[in-house]
Amino acid sequence: MNKICVIKGDGIGPEIINEAIRVLKVVRPDLEYTECLMGGAAIDAVGVPLPQETIDVALNSNAVLFGAIGGEKWDKLERHLRPESGLLALRKALGVFANLRPAFVYDGLEELSTIKASVVKGVDLLVVRELTGGIYFGQPREKLADRAYNTMVYTRDEIIRIAKIGFESAMKRRKKLCMVDKANVLETSALWREVCDELAVNYPEVELSYMYVDNAAMQLIKNPKQFDVILTENLFGDILSDEASMVVGSIGLLASASIGGKVGLYEPIHGSAPDIAGQGIANPIATILSAAMMLRFALNDEVSALKIENAVKRVISEGYGCADLANAKIKLNTQEMGELVAKYC
Numbered sequence: 403m404n405k406i407c408v409i410k411g412d413g414i415g416p417e418i419i420n421e422a423i424r425v426l427k428v429v430r431p432d433l434e435y436t437e438c439l440m441g442g443a444a445i446d447a448v449g450v451p452l453p454q455e456t457i458d459v460a461l462n463s464n465a466v467l468f469g470a471i472g473g474e475k476w477d478k479l480e481r482h483l484r485p486e487s488g489l490l491a492l493r494k495a496l497g498v499f500a501n502l503r504p505a506f507v508y509d510g511l512e513e514l515s516t517i518k519a520s521v522v523k524g525v526d527l528l529v530v531r532e533l534t535g536g537i538y539f540g541q542p543r544e545k546l547a548d549r550a551y552n553t554m555v556y557t558r559d560e561i562i563r564i565a566k567i568g569f570e571s572a573m574k575r576r577k578k579l580c581m582v583d584k585a586n587v588l589e590t591s592a593l594w595r596e597v598c599d600e601l602a603v604n605y606p607e608v609e610l611s612y613m614y615v616d617n618a619a620m621q622l623i624k625n626p627k628q629f630d631v632i633l634t635e636n637l638f639g640d641i642l643s644d645e646a647s648m649v650v651g652s653i654g655l656l657a658s659a660s661i662g663g664k665v666g667l668y669e670p671i672h673g674s675a676p677d678i679a680g681q682g683i684a685n686p687i688a689t690i691l692s693a694a695m696m697l698r699f700a701l702n703d704e705v706s707a708l709k710i711e712n713a714v715k716r717v718i719s720e721g722y723g724c725a726d727l728a729n730a731k732i733k734l735n736t737q738e739m740g741e742l743v744a745k746y747c
């Protein structure tokens with residue numbers, strides 16, 4: 403039996419997860435779901451953003467399917483009690499050091515981007531972001547009254563394992579790998595380059611290049627088509643993956659997979675959107691596509707993953723969309739979108 407730990411979370415989380423499960427039930431009726439708490443919902447119920455029970459269930463599942471967390475209500479709590487701390491702790495507990503964020507412009511949806519259609523047409527890139535190291539987790543860290551500091555730290559082994567995922571991802575795509583760093587300033591970046599140079603020998607077909615992060619931020623807007631796989635550390639990847647999503651235009655379409663640990667975590671890249679929560683208008687496609695990534699990576703079920711991805715492509719090509727897709731000819735609500743994708747699977 404394949405067990406899925408489901409974390410609906412806050413805001414639009416429950417609405418979009420329900421539709422992803424609706425679609426999953428069509429392609430994989432055999433999956434078993436256990437609902438767990440994290441984020442604001444967990445804080446309200448038990449006082450902490452990541453209950454031990456959630457970690458236990460997650461570690462005993464084949465995958466974690468997650469919606470979104472957070473909201474103004476919990477923003478004033480101490481940092482370790484905020485919803486985001488729950489997500490960071492879950493990533494660490496699962497050991498998911500590799501975050502894959504594909505950014506893909508669908509034919510006909512070029513106008514969604516604020517960048518010229520001619521520049522974004524055909525963009526198909528993947529950000530491979532290191533997820534459990536770097537400045538997010540580095541020690542020491544402290545906020546004093548008049549001084550505060552964080553530590554950006556990487557070990558050789560941490561870099562090797564994520565760089566391998568970068569090279570391997572490139573091998574499955576157009577074989578171009580761009581490592582993004584700040585090697586003109588940071589020692590950690592110098593170590594990343596050393597490791598990538600060493601590994602490159604094992605992947606002679608991959609064209610490896612390096613780019614400083616400030617330039618990469620610029621190049622992503624200027625000519626995003628030059629990128630195939632972008633490999634980068636945690637903080638740079640956080641920033642560049644949001645930028646890549648805006649090259650595409652709708653954050654409601656982009657999925658992500660966090661892998662490499664005992665159990666993978668699959669989630670849309672957007673947040674909990676409290677402003678539209680409960681109205682049934684959020685676009686569930688990013689979550690549905692995350693479920694497809696889950697089938698591909700966690701259950702090794704490429705056939706079902708493609709069924710879902712092709713159904714989404716068909717829905718979009720026929721002009722359907724939710725409120726976030728401004729130029730969609732036929733507007734659907736969250737549930738109608740889930741039902742249509744399920745029907746096309």
Ligand code: IPM
Pocket residue numbers: 486489490640
């Ligand atoms: C993301 C988010 C998280 C991060 C936050 C919510 C902690 O921005 O998944 O990109 O910074 O990693």
Ligand code: MG
Pocket residue numbers: 640641644
């Ligand atoms: Mg982010």
